[in-house]
Amino acid sequence: MTSTPATLNYEKPTPGGRYSLWDLMRSEWLKLSSVRSTFWTLGLTVIIGLGVSAIASSVTRSHWSSQSASSRASFDPTSLSLTGVFVAQLIIGVLGVMVMSGEYGTGTIRATLSAAPRRPLVLLAKVAVFGVVALVVALVTSFLAFFIGQTLLTAPAVHATLSTPGALREVVGTGLFIGLIGIFSLGLATIIRHTAGAISTFVAILLVVPNILRAFPISVFNDTIRYFPSRIGAAFLSSNQGPPRNAFSPWNGLLVMAAYTVALLILGAVVMVRRDA
Amino acid sequence: MVIEAKGLTKRFGDKLAVDQLSFDVRPGFVTGFLGPNGSGKSTTMRMIMGLDYANAGDARVNGHHYHDLRWPLREVGALLEARAIHPGRSARKHLLMMAAANRIARRRVDEVLDVVGLSDVANQRVGKFSLGMGQRLGIAAALLGDPGVLLFDEPINGLDPDGIRWVRLLLKSLAQEGRTVFVSSHLMSEMALTADEVVIIGKGRLIVQIAIDELLAQSSRRSVRVSSPDLASLRSALEVVGATTSVEEDGSLTVRGKDHREIGTLAAQHSIVLYELTPQSESLEEAFMDLTESSVEYTGSPSASPQQLMETER
Numbered sequence: 254m255t256s257t258p259a260t261l262n263y264e265k266p267t268p269g270g271r272y273s274l275w276d277l278m279r280s281e282w283l284k285l286s287s288v289r290s291t292f293w294t295l296g297l298t299v300i301i302g303l304g305v306s307a308i309a310s311s312v313t314r315s316h317w318s319s320q321s322a323s324s325r326a327s328f329d330p331t332s333l334s335l336t337g338v339f340v341a342q343l344i345i346g347v348l349g350v351m352v353m354s355g356e357y358g359t360g361t362i363r364a365t366l367s368a369a370p371r372r373p374l375v376l377l378a379k380v381a382v383f384g385v386v387a388l389v390v391a392l393v394t395s396f397l398a399f400f401i402g403q404t405l406l407t408a409p410a411v412h413a414t415l416s417t418p419g420a421l422r423e424v425v426g427t428g429l430f431i432g433l434i435g436i437f438s439l440g441l442a443t444i445i446r447h448t449a450g451a452i453s454t455f456v457a458i459l460l461v462v463p464n465i466l467r468a469f470p471i472s473v474f475n476d477t478i479r480y481f482p483s484r485i486g487a488a489f490l491s492s493n494q495g496p497p498r499n500a501f502s503p504w505n506g507l508l509v510m511a512a513y514t515v516a517l518l519i520l521g522a523v524v525m526v527r528r529d530a
Numbered sequence: 531m532v533i534e535a536k537g538l539t540k541r542f543g544d545k546l547a548v549d550q551l552s553f554d555v556r557p558g559f560v561t562g563f564l565g566p567n568g569s570g571k572s573t574t575m576r577m578i579m580g581l582d583y584a585n586a587g588d589a590r591v592n593g594h595h596y597h598d599l600r601w602p603l604r605e606v607g608a609l610l611e612a613r614a615i616h617p618g619r620s621a622r623k624h625l626l627m628m629a630a631a632n633r634i635a636r637r638r639v640d641e642v643l644d645v646v647g648l649s650d651v652a653n654q655r656v657g658k659f660s661l662g663m664g665q666r667l668g669i670a671a672a673l674l675g676d677p678g679v680l681l682f683d684e685p686i687n688g689l690d691p692d693g694i695r696w697v698r699l700l701l702k703s704l705a706q707e708g709r710t711v712f713v714s715s716h717l718m719s720e721m722a723l724t725a726d727e728v729v730i731i732g733k734g735r736l737i738v739q740i741a742i743d744e745l746l747a748q749s750s751r752r753s754v755r756v757s758s759p760d761l762a763s764l765r766s767a768l769e770v771v772g773a774t775t776s777v778e779e780d781g782s783l784t785v786r787g788k789d790h791r792e793i794g795t796l797a798a799q800h801s802i803v804l805y806e807l808t809p810q811s812e813s814l815e816e817a818f819m820d821l822t823e824s825s826v827e828y829t830g831s832p833s834a835s836p837q838q839l840m841e842t843e844r
Contacts, residue, residue: 267600267601267604267605268601268633270600271600271601272600272601272602272631272632272633276630276631276632276633277631279630279631280627280628280630280631281627283623283626283627283630284616284619284627287619287620287623287624287626287627288616288618288619289618290618355616359614359615359616359617360611360613360614360615361614361615361616361624363576363579363581363610363611363614364614364615364624364628364671365631366579366580366581367579367581367602367603367606367608367610367628368602368603368628368631368632369602369631369632370580370596370597370599370602371597529576529581529582529583530576530581530582
């Protein structure tokens with residue numbers, strides 16, 4: 254039971270400065286790239302995005318001759334080719350949730366916060382790394398879906414090119430919107446923390462609540478539907494006819510979506526700082 | 531003092547998990563943090579790490595709140611709970627992502643994997659690890675930044691006997707290097723082997739902070755086991771000189787207040803035949819049970835032995 258009396262603290266030189274956002278971003282990149290679920294979720298995002306678009310385009314092409322003249326006149330080949338990308342938002346949203354809820358579900362958050370106790374900085378690093386990945390994947394998927402769809406829409410069906418009026422805006426806007434959806438769901442998971450709860454909430458906001466809204470008087474529906482991500486997203490897919498009724502214009506919608514995301518992230522940071530990890 | 535807790539208090543709902551807890555942990559020693567399960571040890575450690583917030587009071591490491599450390603992993607290493615690690619990530623990637631956050635060199639990751647004996651499985655996913663391997667990975671993570679302060683919450687859980695011996699030696703050598711080592715356990719016997727000092731808590735309150743040597747001295751309240759064909763005469767003779775006696779189930783007598791020499795002499799003076807005269811000393815485990823008796827969170831059935839009670843939830 255005798256111990257070696259130590260007269261000095263264990264001392265060693267530590268580098269100057271302090272752990273930085275950049276250090277945490279490198280750490281977040283290692284986290285994101287070291288679990289398989291990242292790759293199969295992103296892979297699925299691309300496959301669904303391109304696959305559904307390809308199917309929609311080829312089906313339309315094969316039924317082209319049976320379409321009425323009016324539906325041919327109002328046909329928007331760009332938005333058709335982006336159909337799959339909108340389906341893929343569900344998958345990128347799930348990844349956004351898991352990037353954060355996985356930390357809490359597995360207990361990794363304690364390792365993370367032991368290394369970096371400034372919690373808002375951790376959240377910022379996570380958003381920066383995942384946000385760039387989500388936006389890049391969504392934009393690439395959007396462009397690829399567009400090109401595949403247009404290639405499949407052979408004559409006599411009409412097709413678009415990037416120089417077709419409104420087409421580039423649709424493709425870029427859709428990519429940005431889907432990427433934002435990923436960050437939006439990450440913000441949601443920062444507040445909710447549990448994977449299942451956060452995914453349910455995400456799906457509810459995206460799909461369920463807008464449909465429940467249809468049960469209300471039409472005036473209520475008309476006044477509120479524009480604030481839902483689904484309607485904001487729909488505004489991008491309408492280059493021929495202008496934005497749908499009761500909707501923000503595409504770029505304003507994107508700003509509203511960005512505002513939602515920022516608000517969720519700020520709320521998430523507050524919750525993260527206040528609650529025990 | 532390297533770790534200072536002052537009046538730490540933590541409430542979960544209306545349950546007081548940690549209650550006005552104050553203690554100090556010095557460098558160069560292994561300080562045990564001892565208490566029954568549910569007594570608030572893990573919560574206290576999480577408060578020191580800034581993971582849980584105290585409702586009142588203050589915990590500092592090297593004079594700073596954990597939140598304000600500049601390179602936290604280079605100053606404090608902690609094993610808080612086994613398996614708080616993403617099961618889909620490899621051991622090496624887990625350590626690499628921690629190292630990156632505090633700008634710790636990559637080669638240090640391989641060093642600590644080697645120290646804990648996980649080099650061969652470093653690229654396997656943690657989900658496939660046994661409890662003991664998970665524990666070793668947690669220890670590797672604690673050592674990663676080569677910190678001067680180390681916190682271990684129940685480090686021997688899930689380890690085989692070899693692993694347990696290894697952890698004991700590791701804790702002692704870390705302390706001998708001048709580091710501050712704070713290690714929790716619900717097993718007094720384990721602490722008696724590794725710790726120089728113990729902070730004993732029960733129901734979130736400090737019972738005592740004491741050197742192990744001193745606790746050993748205190749706990750050896752001696753009693754003597756005596757058997758004799760003439761128990762009645764022996765009892766009365768002993769009680770006259772101020773000893774306390776109690777008859778055990780097997781018919782022997784437990785005597786306190788007089789040692790075996792005094793009892794033997796007394797018996798000879800009264801011409802009482804003795805068959806047995808055995809000094810007994812209370813075990814550390816019993817001393818610990820005595821200290822925490824009133825503060826055990828979940829009392830077992832009356833027939834549960836202290837050992838069983840201690841082993842619950844292991």
